Amino acid sequence: MHIMEGFLPSPWWQIWWILALPCLVYGLYKLKKLLDENRELLPLLGVAGGFIFVLSALKLPSVTGSCSHPTGTALSAITFGPWITCVIGFIVLLFQSLFLAHGGITTLGANVMSMAIIGPVAGYFVYKALDKINFNFFASIFIAAFICDIVTYCITSLELALAFPATSGGFLPSLAAYLGVFAVTQIPLAIIEGLVFVVIFKYIIILKPDLLLKLKVMSEEKMKQLQEMMTE
């Protein structure tokens, strides 16, 4: 999902950096506040970060004949919210741009915007909305993780289409072309990622349900229902 180094001309890379920076600062503030209040959330934060590290290193082949990788941001987005996810995503993307030549410092703003901010924001709000209408918990997790992943790639396409509108027709045909490359490749991966996170959430509910309650991922009643369902 990276936009490679040098592939965003001015002023676009500056614009995405300027948009990403306040989110990052707010994320750092939220992260500090969270850890000051609740040290016991640190392991869950580690797991959330671990998934972004692992899944974004997995390059998988897909239907279009090219490879792409999942984003792994769903666990972090659903539990800690999009702002803290922004910080973790930034660290992973920085690592990849400095040591793996995937993405770069100038395009980091745009890549953080798509993978670590807008994708998780979309997934987070979709989860919250589904939780409010009391939708099936595991189905909501699947949908939210799917959204986190697919929106990331749609935003990457949008960023490229804005910077490089097609010579005939402008922005929209260009967007369609990039969506054809990025989003279509991503659909099967997003489905797998959604299912992986359903299983992960199942185990977190079995092992550490109190953390999810503390983070207000769901109400206590709903947690009780889920636990009863699983012990049957």
Added chain:
Amino acid sequence: MKYKFEIILVIAVIAFIGIFLCTDAQMKTSGEEGWGGSDGVGSEMLEAQGYEPWIENSDYTFTPPSGEIESCLFALQASFGGLLIGWIFGSWVTERRLKKNSN
């Protein structure tokens, strides 16, 4: 069904591998080259339009000197994440087991 989600996941992964094998066989018969990164494909589309990247990673930072070293770094990244996840889930499992035994 205690392992409903796990079973669904395994079926999905098998389907995913099946799709991969089919696409791969098709591409082999048509002689197309494939399985590059999608970000590479996107960049190639731009270069085909005549765009030249104005800065490259090798201008200012370390770039993996070969594919071998790149895969080594990717493996390190994944194993670091995997260790962290395994360690924390492992300690949660142990914690739960100890709590159960003390009751």
